[in-house]
Amino acid sequence: MTTVTVPAVKAEPTDAELMQWYRQMVLIRQFELRCAQSYQQQKIGGFCHLYVGQEAVAVGSIGAVRPDDYIITAYRDHGHAIARGMDIYPLFGELYGKRSGCSHGKGGSMHFFDAEKNFFGGHAIVGAHIPLAVGLGWAIKYRKQDRVALCYFGDGAINQGSFHEALNLAGLFKLPCIFLVENNGYGMGTHVHRASAVTDLKLRTADAYGIPGKDVDGMDCLAMYRMVRSAADYCRAGNGSIFLEVKTYRYRGHSMSDPQKYRTREEVAEFQKHDPIGRLEKILQEKRLLDDAKISAIADEIHREVEAAHEKADADPTPDLEDVWTDIYAQPFGPYR
Amino acid sequence: MPVIQMREALNQAMCEEMERDPDVFLMGEEVAEYDGAYKVSQGMLAKFGPMRVVDSPISECGFAGLGVGAAMVGMRPIIEFMTFSFSLVAFDQVVNNAPKVRHMSGGQLSVPIVFRGISGPGQQLGATHSWTVDAIYTHVPGLKVVIPSTPYDAKGLLKTAIRDNDPVIFLENESMYGNRGEVPEEEYLIEFGRADIKRPGTDCTVVGWGHTVLTAMAAAEELEKSHGINVEVIDLRTLRPMDLDSILTSVKKTGYCVTVEEGYPTCGVGAEIAAQVQQHCFDDLDNSVVRVAALDVPMPYSKPLLQHVVPGVERVAEAIKQAIYFQG
Numbered sequence: 001m002t003t004v005t006v007p008a009v010k011a012e013p014t015d016a017e018l019m020q021w022y023r024q025m026v027l028i029r030q031f032e033l034r035c036a037q038s039y040q041q042q043k044i045g046g047f048c049h050l051y052v053g054q055e056a057v058a059v060g061s062i063g064a065v066r067p068d069d070y071i072i073t074a075y076r077d078h079g080h081a082i083a084r085g086m087d088i089y090p091l092f093g094e095l096y097g098k099r100s101g102c103s104h105g106k107g108g109s110m111h112f113f114d115a116e117k118n119f120f121g122g123h124a125i126v127g128a129h130i131p132l133a134v135g136l137g138w139a140i141k142y143r144k145q146d147r148v149a150l151c152y153f154g155d156g157a158i159n160q161g162s163f164h165e166a167l168n169l170a171g172l173f174k175l176p177c178i179f180l181v182e183n184n185g186y187g188m189g190t191h192v193h194r195a196s197a198v199t200d201l202k203l204r205t206a207d208a209y210g211i212p213g214k215d216v217d218g219m220d221c222l223a224m225y226r227m228v229r230s231a232a233d234y235c236r237a238g239n240g241s242i243f244l245e246v247k248t249y250r251y252r253g254h255s256m257s258d259p260q261k262y263r264t265r266e267e268v269a270e271f272q273k274h275d276p277i278g279r280l281e282k283i284l285q286e287k288r289l290l291d292d293a294k295i296s297a298i299a300d301e302i303h304r305e306v307e308a309a310h311e312k313a314d315a316d317p318t319p320d321l322e323d324v325w326t327d328i329y330a331q332p333f334g335p336y337r
Numbered sequence: 338m339p340v341i342q343m344r345e346a347l348n349q350a351m352c353e354e355m356e357r358d359p360d361v362f363l364m365g366e367e368v369a370e371y372d373g374a375y376k377v378s379q380g381m382l383a384k385f386g387p388m389r390v391v392d393s394p395i396s397e398c399g400f401a402g403l404g405v406g407a408a409m410v411g412m413r414p415i416i417e418f419m420t421f422s423f424s425l426v427a428f429d430q431v432v433n434n435a436p437k438v439r440h441m442s443g444g445q446l447s448v449p450i451v452f453r454g455i456s457g458p459g460q461q462l463g464a465t466h467s468w469t470v471d472a473i474y475t476h477v478p479g480l481k482v483v484i485p486s487t488p489y490d491a492k493g494l495l496k497t498a499i500r501d502n503d504p505v506i507f508l509e510n511e512s513m514y515g516n517r518g519e520v521p522e523e524e525y526l527i528e529f530g531r532a533d534i535k536r537p538g539t540d541c542t543v544v545g546w547g548h549t550v551l552t553a554m555a556a557a558e559e560l561e562k563s564h565g566i567n568v569e570v571i572d573l574r575t576l577r578p579m580d581l582d583s584i585l586t587s588v589k590k591t592g593y594c595v596t597v598e599e600g601y602p603t604c605g606v607g608a609e610i611a612a613q614v615q616q617h618c619f620d621d622l623d624n625s626v627v628r629v630a631a632l633d634v635p636m637p638y639s640k641p642l643l644q645h646v647v648p649g650v651e652r653v654a655e656a657i658k659q660a661i662y663f664q665g
């Protein structure tokens with residue numbers, strides 16, 4: 001087996017950073033709960049996959065990289081978009097199919113994009129974006145930039161051919177990519193043990209593709225931060241890619257229409273005991289950065305922020321019907337108008 | 338006669354064929370323990386066990402190819418794509434391996450496989466998840482393409498597909514799974530390449546398949562009621578082989594032809610029909626063939642945009658009026 005040591009990084013987050021992550025996680029959770037409500041009210045159509053329970057993964061990892069580092073993810077993308085700093089108003093706009101949406105209502109829940117913020121989507125075909133991350137890594141290396149590409153996908157995605165082809169390329173070309181498999185136990189209703197021949201996912205890339213694998217507690221924002229900080233340093237130093245098995249859990253169904261017969265309430269409750277927001281809250285309380293009054297003040301403030309963005313987007317106009325002809329080519333053409 | 342849902346008709350077809358032939362098995366994502374993402378395979382795991390109703394990892398290329406390989410040695414796999422949008426991940430297996438092994442082996446090998454699942458613009462799923470793949474697969478020599486519009490046809494055609502010795506693409510529609518219709522208890526099969534005249538008429542031939550048969554029927558009824566226009570609606574049921582005779586016979590009678598599809602107009606199935614009709618019925622036509630299709634754009638998420646892109650009853654009715662020079 002290939003052994004590569006990934007240096008542990010000493011850098012610790014500042015108090016301000018910790019507070020910012022806390023707010024971000026609360027924001028993601030409240031955003032998602034509003035989405036659940038809006039879905040029930042049929043303001044949101046199509047598929048909608050909530051990130052509740054997994055907040056620490058996006059927040060801790062994106063908190064560990066720089067704004068010019070590239071981010072790309074799958075369809076469960078709300079948390080990553082918010083952690084990357086996207087404003088929630090255009091996210092609601094997108095979910096509600098409005099012109100004000102981040103993709104002007106063309107993409108929906110699974111296709112959030114923000115090119116300016118180096119957020120390259122939201123991709124709905126399982127595994128399809130992993131080669132794209134390798135392309136981002138290729139461009140970074142080609143242009144000799146001091147950047148890394150973060151690529152998130154689920155435990156279900158690592159059995160796609162695209163994953164294996166992409167990781168071989170990344171290993172072969174030693175590209176600055178951090179691959180994060182968000183192992184939440186299930187791909188839809190299929191447990192990892194029923195989908196993967198080797199279920200210790202962190203082992204799957206070192207021997208196969210020369211990409212060292214590590215695991216990390218995805219319910220712990222700080223652990224995520226530390227791991228991704230050291231992984232990013234490793235990549236920036238020109239060592240190649242890193243594969244991280246992030247152990248996490250989704251509290252809600254796979255999408256909004258999932259009877260969840262494949263797991264018990266007790267199982268969900270067990271994971272909720274290690275809630276990522278609660279854990280950071282505790283740390284912040286010990287550091288005397290938070291107390292009960294402040295916790296509820298933050299919750300109220302974020303609630304108002306979420307409601308305001310939701311209401312504004314809800315009142316926005318839908319796109320013009322003529323807009324179906326835009327955003328297809330740089331220079332529009334076509335015989336059928 | 339029992340009245341059942343389309344999904345039950347498909348379920349019955351698979352169960353009956355699995356009881357009849359031990360070489361038939363079903364594999365796909367969430368088909369077994371979850372009972373199918375759209376509940377088509379409900380109860381089948383309990384009936385047939387995990388060797389015959391098999392949950393696959395998310396590896397479309399892998400399990401589609403597994404099916405082709407198993408078929409090469411005489412098994413009869415039913416491979417379910419959660420949607421045919423995901424069959425594109427397995428495109429090479431579906432369009433290269435499945436339909437070409439017979440040819441490249443000089444006829445030594447058969448690939449009796451069925452690929453089935455939903456196809457169509459869907460419910461606001463965005464551009465990658467909303468493929469109508471009928472034209473894509475109808476383009477390929479060696480494949481057969483089947484697309485039922487009623488529970489009766491779904492059952493009879495799926496049974497035929499499973500027994501067929503060539504690869505069959507079997508296209509279903511999410512919004513039609515709950516549609517009900519009469520399905521007899523006794524066994525029946527429906528031959529490929531035979532269209533069904535859903536509604537005889539004299540003023541215009543309208544050709545649809547799958548979901549667009551329902552759209553065409555609704556448009557025909559509306560035109561009958563509002564303007565006394567007498568439309569003949571043909572349900573192709575299989576796109577390859579295609580029952581050209583039924584189309585041509587009808588156009589010779591009516592003199593007008595409209596095709597209705599949810600896929601794209603450019604190189605679509607309607608384009609093929611138009612070419613055939615103008616070639617074989619040139620002197621019978623009183624106007625050019627009119628194609629109704631999705632607008633030639635990626636499927637947008639936003640509901641009003643999507644509804645604008647996908648042809649509905651109103652657009653079909655307008656096209657028919659235009660085709661027959663209806664004034665007023």
Ligand SMILES: Cc1ncc(C[n+]2csc(CCOP(=O)(O)OP(=O)(O)O)c2C)c(N)n1
Pocket residue numbers: 049076124125126127153154155156157158182184186187188254366395397419423426
């Ligand atoms: C190619 C392809 N196959 C199937 C699907 C349907 N599908 C969407 S999400 C999903 C499960 C993916 O699970 P995982 O990768 O673990 O991600 P999670 O949903 O847990 O975040 C499936 C089967 C799809 N979108 N694309």
Ligand SMILES: [Mg+2]
Pocket residue numbers: 154155156182183184185186187188
């Ligand atoms: Mg998962």
